[in-house]
Amino acid sequence: GENVEQHPSTLSVQEGDSAVIKCTYSDSASNYFPWYKQELGKRPQLIIDIRSNVGEKKDQRIAVTLNKTAKHFSLHITETQPEDSAVYFCAASSGGTSYGKLTFGQGTILTVHP
Amino acid sequence: ETGVTQSPTHLIKTRGQQVTLRCSSQSGHNTVSWYQQALGQGPQFIFQYYREEENGRGNFPPRFSGLQFPNYSSELNVNALELDDSALYLCASSLEYLSETQYFGPGTRLLVL
Numbered sequence: 001g002e003n004v005e006q007h008p009s010t011l012s013v014q015e016g017d018s019a020v021i022k023c024t025y026s027d028s029a030s031n032y033f034p035w036y037k038q039e040l041g042k043r044p045q046l047i048i049d050i051r052s053n054v055g056e057k058k059d060q061r062i063a064v065t066l067n068k069t070a071k072h073f074s075l076h077i078t079e080t081q082p083e084d085s086a087v088y089f090c091a092a093s094s095g096g097t098s099y100g101k102l103t104f105g106q107g108t109i110l111t112v113h114p
Numbered sequence: 115e116t117g118v119t120q121s122p123t124h125l126i127k128t129r130g131q132q133v134t135l136r137c138s139s140q141s142g143h144n145t146v147s148w149y150q151q152a153l154g155q156g157p158q159f160i161f162q163y164y165r166e167e168e169n170g171r172g173n174f175p176p177r178f179s180g181l182q183f184p185n186y187s188s189e190l191n192v193n194a195l196e197l198d199d200s201a202l203y204l205c206a207s208s209l210e211y212l213s214e215t216q217y218f219g220p221g222t223r224l225l226v227l
Contacts, residue, residue: 001173006156032214043118043204043218044157089156093214100147100208101170102216104156 002027004092006105014113019080021108023090024072030092033073034102035064039086047088048075080112118207118219126225127195135190135222139207145169146188147216148180151202163188164210192224200226 003026013019025033034049050057050064050073057064066073077084087109091102119138127133139146145164149157159172163182177193186207192199202223206216
């Protein structure tokens with residue numbers, strides 16, 4: 001089955017800096033890659049997703065890049081703000097009979113210092 | 115449009131007991147997936163229901179079972195609770211099982227003593 005590795009496990013940045021979180025996946029059939037933000041005690045919130053027919057997607061300060069050949073994808077947050085502090089999870093789904101089965105990474109605790 | 119809701123928010127049980135968790139999907143969504151999130155870990159897929167039928171299952175034993183009702187709400191049942199079942203249980207709904215975008219509920223935190 002699919003395996004998703006996420007790095008780093010913790011990331012500390014100063015307000016205004018950029019943050020990058022990287023994930024690798026094992027199943028070459030995976031074709032959907034969402035990123036979720038989870039604040040303490042709250043539900044995971046979808047912040048951006050990308051499908052395998054696209055190499056990059058951007059939404060304001062957040063961008064995701066995908067390298068299918070190397071089987072890795074990354075989340076980029078620019079101009080970080082204290083409210084970006086949360087746990088971020090990447091995930092992968094391979095479609096077919098695995099539609100809706102998201103395999104998650106272990107999470108990255110992002111702390112943005114004012 | 116209402117979001118995904120879950121009940122109860124918290125639950126304490128003892129080993130060997132049985133528990134039922136409930137989920138109401140987002141308006142218009144007919145597919146519900148259940149995940150288990152242990153402390154400090156990413157969510158793990160338990161199973162998915164589409165139009166009242168199980169449509170895929172993760173690596174969980176048969177004592178984890180579910181139901182989906184005609185209104186697309188869903189239940190997760192866990193029998194013979196073990197200490198390791200202590201976790202946050204999340205449900206997520208999607209518009210169709212072919213639509214991969216999933217929206218999560220707030221979760222039910224289960225503690226097994």
